[in-house]
Amino acid sequence: MKLDESEVESEVENTWCIGCGNFGLLNSVKNAVKKLEDEGIGKDRLLISAGIGCHGKIFDYLNLSGLYSLHGRESVTIQGMKFANPNLKVMAFGGDGDAYGEGLAHLIFAAKRNADITMIIHNNGNYALTTGQKSPTSVQGFKGPSSPEGSVDEPINPLKVLLSSDAGFIARGYPGKMQHLTEVIVEAGDHQGFSLVDVLQPCVTFNDTYEKYNELVEVLDEPAETRKEAVELVEKEERLPIGVLYKEKMPVFNEKVYPEKNPVEDRMDEKERFEAVKKILDEKR
């Protein structure tokens, strides 16, 4: 039986500001979920998580199973899900303040160990839910409650950081090109290993970037062939390439740790567990 729209979207009232880039992102995710289902990754195998922020509300708007996480910890939550049950496809939604600020160390190590997870980052260049403070990706000069005179910092380049941390799949999308964003999310979901889609998400209330992105965004036909070329792509400022920027297949973390095992399906019953623990304790005496 195929999913229809009503089965992917929940009935929770949507409270995002009218015109927010998150709407296009949500639609792309809903379409991507249906496409992934066509490929055999049904809703029963897809688990999601989200951080805290305007982006995190997507968890409520999707009718999918999962666990709402803590600020910046959604990448860790889905790593746990995947590690416990390798049959799952796991996807998490983060914000730039959330995943590239508080959660950055988690993200770096998830990329480094090639955890088989998909991260979708709503990169709106500010901490929107808490009323527009500057975030790690805010541009120099950004004015908000914590930088009323304009931020003096240069923004970090999270994709450069992740490419330098051995990330095997890095992509960028734009909700103004919804069909393209859908395809990028599907390709990220299909990738075996760490995948991250940085979504250039306009925040109409605190950082309206529609005009800038409509002018600068450029669809890339093919990913870069080398990691070095990918770094050059993400360093570009005069144009903003979107699409899959880099893709490399590498051994995934859970298969390196236990190639055959599924801890959830191969779970010992209580008696077996008790005896196994007792045996270890007896051997130590």
Ligand SMILES: Cc1ncc(C[n+]2csc(CCOP(=O)(O)OP(=O)(O)O)c2C)c(N)n1
């Ligand atoms: C550990 C922790 N620190 C801080 C907060 C407060 N907080 C909640 S939402 C938020 C901003 C989120 O910004 P971002 O991740 O960029 O998401 P956006 O709202 O822009 O989608 C902050 C700082 C929190 N809930 N938990």
Ligand code: SF4
């Ligand atoms: S504050 Fe910004 S990110 Fe949050 S819902 Fe409104 S437009 Fe979207």
